[in-house]
Amino acid sequence: MTTRRKSFGSDNHSGAHAEVIQAIAAVNAGDAHPYGADEWTTRSADELNSVFNAAASFFVFNGTAANVLGISLMLRPYEAVVCAESSHLHVDECGAIERVLGNKLLVVPTPDGKLTPDLIGPRLTGRGDEHRAQPRVVAIAQATELGTCYSLQELADLGEYCRSQGLTLFLDGARLSNAAAHLGCDLADLAAHVDVLTFGGTKNGAIAAEAVVVMRDDRVQDVPFLRKQQMQLGSKMRFTAAQFGALLTDKLWLRSAQHANAMALRLAEGIASAPGVTIQYPVQSNAVFAALRSERIEALRREWAFYIWNETEGVVRWMTAFDTTSADVDAFVAAVHASA
């Protein structure tokens, strides 16, 4: 990767906020009870519980683990997860759900990464039939892997649908901050219709910190054991908690996400007039998906870092981060125009 130019590859190409690093240094004082029994973990978890109106919050190391732990709270061995074909837990976790939990995914193609009752319905056949894995969890991402967001109404409708169908709703919030920034709502609004969700820190300026936020009291008691068994119990957890402490201070999480989203919009607007470049999905977080000719993709990739999302269809993903500058975006937009 060239280090001369800002990467548009992913929000995890960035480093961390200075405040996150400072918070890590600040908790490095003397002894602390390990495994989360320290004051910083208590404080950060309490703050998360407060902003989400949650029953309990637990820290883990990465997003895949957060998804696996969160989903594991809601499944019996023969139950299945309905998720989008583009979902991280289906595509990008090397089969962790199947391996660690042993549960089946029922995968649904979607136009924009978002599930709807109409898309979920056909996957609910065979309920009560012992030959079929039984659908139990609907797993969505907010923002989705395609950069789109569910509206609050869509979330409410999904929640209502799930309740009416005896399903539980899980939300992968690796980029929940970006969704909150886009929708201009509270985190609690995003969690209101959900049973368990994750709240990502790493993609928003932490070094390695994700939270599993449990909205239902009756799902809390198993978490400590499952987290440990799933190899996600950090001994010096104060250092993870400190990262969330920094993100929660003066809503650094929100300011960072607002900035990243603004940069993505600036990018999208900048290329709107570029001939031969077609934006694929509504830009509702910090990602822009665009289609353009492969020669142009290749030319751009010689100078800029980003991923090809779909080689066959010539779709690329351009992603901004908390530390992407307007100048970075403008330079990249100019390069896109120049690639024509």
Place this chain on the structure above:
Amino acid sequence: MTTRRKSFGSDNHSGAHAEVIQAIAAVNAGDAHPYGADEWTTRSADELNSVFNAAASFFVFNGTAANVLGISLMLRPYEAVVCAESSHLHVDECGAIERVLGNKLLVVPTPDGKLTPDLIGPRLTGRGDEHRAQPRVVAIAQATELGTCYSLQELADLGEYCRSQGLTLFLDGARLSNAAAHLGCDLADLAAHVDVLTFGGTKNGAIAAEAVVVMRDDRVQDVPFLRKQQMQLGSKMRFTAAQFGALLTDKLWLRSAQHANAMALRLAEGIASAPGVTIQYPVQSNAVFAALRSERIEALRREWAFYIWNETEGVVRWMTAFDTTSADVDAFVAAVHASA
């Protein structure tokens, strides 16, 4: 936990080295390829490969995960792990091996936490019998959970025994630094007869960093996939690599372990003359196990933090760390004497 007095509870009650925090801050500059494709990860892994004479090294978040990943490189589904009854992977990992890998543990009582060919032999019955899980991996810890160390000769004998029996040898090195400090040997000496081992950073002054060190070329190719599937692939891996970078610089790992071990010896020597206190195992790393009356235990625990190892037998564990001072030890020794 009282913060007035140094904890003798565990080496993970300590914070991190200042050098570790500084190293984390130092790598926080600009973008980097994620998932370990950055220069710092390459450098730290290369250094580990060099000091261990290893085929490859991989970073994970914690010790349980390192054990599970390391052992997973050597097992078919119907194979089993022979380990000590006191081993971390049997006692302290909430059944992660059984859950994540699905393999059986064949547990061996030991006098001092150490396996020997004589102890392993009786667990090798039924080889070739389809009704029996087939022993394949012998898992040892160095230092052991009881603070003891295998001598280099004992390691060589175990390695030879395993090879002769068609077994592979795994070493849990969460406290490998302490063993190297005790034995006065190189890390490569400790790995010489082993197939896969772990090298712990967290208990020796990192915030959350462990390495899986693979000694055999033919076990390397699966690791990236298994690490990801086992939920241990960090996206911003430079921050994990940086911690090992700090530990490897001027052998900080060794100096820290030497100090912790010296403090444990000072403690052991200090209480040697205390009536009614019986040291349980040779003090060969940074832990002292002692038996004393429950009233004294209770009295001490009102002022000092440490764990009761075996309530029935009145055995406690006192553990030192890189940041335990002579004054800490002397004050605690005085308290032990005073508790009589």
Place this chain on the structure above:
Amino acid sequence: MTTRRKSFGSDNHSGAHAEVIQAIAAVNAGDAHPYGADEWTTRSADELNSVFNAAASFFVFNGTAANVLGISLMLRPYEAVVCAESSHLHVDECGAIERVLGNKLLVVPTPDGKLTPDLIGPRLTGRGDEHRAQPRVVAIAQATELGTCYSLQELADLGEYCRSQGLTLFLDGARLSNAAAHLGCDLADLAAHVDVLTFGGTKNGAIAAEAVVVMRDDRVQDVPFLRKQQMQLGSKMRFTAAQFGALLTDKLWLRSAQHANAMALRLAEGIASAPGVTIQYPVQSNAVFAALRSERIEALRREWAFYIWNETEGVVRWMTAFDTTSADVDAFVAAVHASA
């Protein structure tokens, strides 16, 4: 279920061949070594090896278990199975692959239940990428769950494709006899391009007997352990072997399948002229899928047993068996006509 009329529900609604029952009785003489070390098991397995030109054959109790065992011979933990969306192992095994093996299924919609290189290709993205479960096994069924058969050329093409792509080919042969009868080929022809397959007895007149047929020497050694661990090692295996002995005697398997197929063709021909009844797939084994109005379906089901395959689209499955008679078919055809 009415017992007055022959069921068209499934070939497992039938009982067993008289010869199968007689064979079970015939081996019930005195003692025998258990767990397959008896002469009848040896003989039946040898015969299967001979007719399939196989490395080894193993008996299990049912088709789900045969699929799971067969597939388990070819997968590392992070590898995946490409299969048709209509496949039994995806739809009808309650997630056994995911639960027992922990591997991911990569599901492909097909027009007729059959995979082709063109359909498989798009599921092979992300090879070598640690974030993706790695495709390794292509699993097909012969006959398929939709009653269709791969031609020998199609099998050869699939085998060649798999070899060229570093994939292995698994064949679910729960109804392999019907395919052989349809194609007029030897069983060995059907296995020629396959790595591991199953050969079903139950749906063709046994009471409970399936075989896992391993074509490659290097996949044999693990089978006994995996079969036991997967809970499919019968102690009095002579009674399972006897069922295959009966099926292999004078090619009872072939005669039975030829008859069942002929009955399905008779049924298809009988309804070809029925207005409002549309046959869905080529009738190439012992199943006829047809679409008709729901009122007619309901009317027919009041007197006859069969399954609704797709309620939304009004598709039903009519299945024949070794013991379906021409009179059964003719009566049912008349009922279909009369339902208009």
Place this chain on the structure above:
Amino acid sequence: MTTRRKSFGSDNHSGAHAEVIQAIAAVNAGDAHPYGADEWTTRSADELNSVFNAAASFFVFNGTAANVLGISLMLRPYEAVVCAESSHLHVDECGAIERVLGNKLLVVPTPDGKLTPDLIGPRLTGRGDEHRAQPRVVAIAQATELGTCYSLQELADLGEYCRSQGLTLFLDGARLSNAAAHLGCDLADLAAHVDVLTFGGTKNGAIAAEAVVVMRDDRVQDVPFLRKQQMQLGSKMRFTAAQFGALLTDKLWLRSAQHANAMALRLAEGIASAPGVTIQYPVQSNAVFAALRSERIEALRREWAFYIWNETEGVVRWMTAFDTTSADVDAFVAAVHASA
């Protein structure tokens, strides 16, 4: 195996009762609903429910599967099973519990294969500690693998202990008939303090038939799905049900077990006076464990089939079956005497 002489190897060396074979033939008439929805399955399950006073009964193919299914009804992922070191599920199932369920076994050495509250107690440490797999199920066998039986009082005590400790009690009844015969009690008496048990048919004259008997209503609903997922749902289940039908008719199960037990006692009494032969455990079912010199063992094994239980200690197992005759026993006793 010599077929000239009756095997004393195991009760699964025998064939099946003539009544069992006849029952299989008798249900082979016309069509039946598959997967247990037939009248014979209903009738046999109802009879089992009645004799056990059970909530529900389910048929599976073999004993390992019955144990795995039964135990799976009572465990969350991080919970563990306390069992005897000699238990079938620890020793003889190739790690099926760990593989299929992913749960840990906590193994207890016993003098005679029987667990007691005093033996279980020390395995209950660490409850509530997230680092420890949490003991939940106590698994016993009746009769045990060492041929011993729990008295009704011992069962009541275990049940009371489990309830008081928040544990559930599972009973492996592969040889439950032999225990009932020895104790002279009803099957319901043996199940009275148990949550889930198995009832074996195979070792008592069936060809392949085991039942999982669920005593608690709240554990029933998951069974159909778990049985299917665990690959134990037979399609033509009437043939399994028929075997239990035969065993239940005029208490064939009891008469068979009484006979087998009587033969074991005859054997034990016959060798009581043999010099150099030491019976190891009370003979309370159909097995006799004896120690004798290895030369005698070798000499006997040239003519007779039986297993060496513990080569180091020179212990052998001699097992009788429903079809062992007095003449068989007397000839074998004479051989033992002659081997001196």
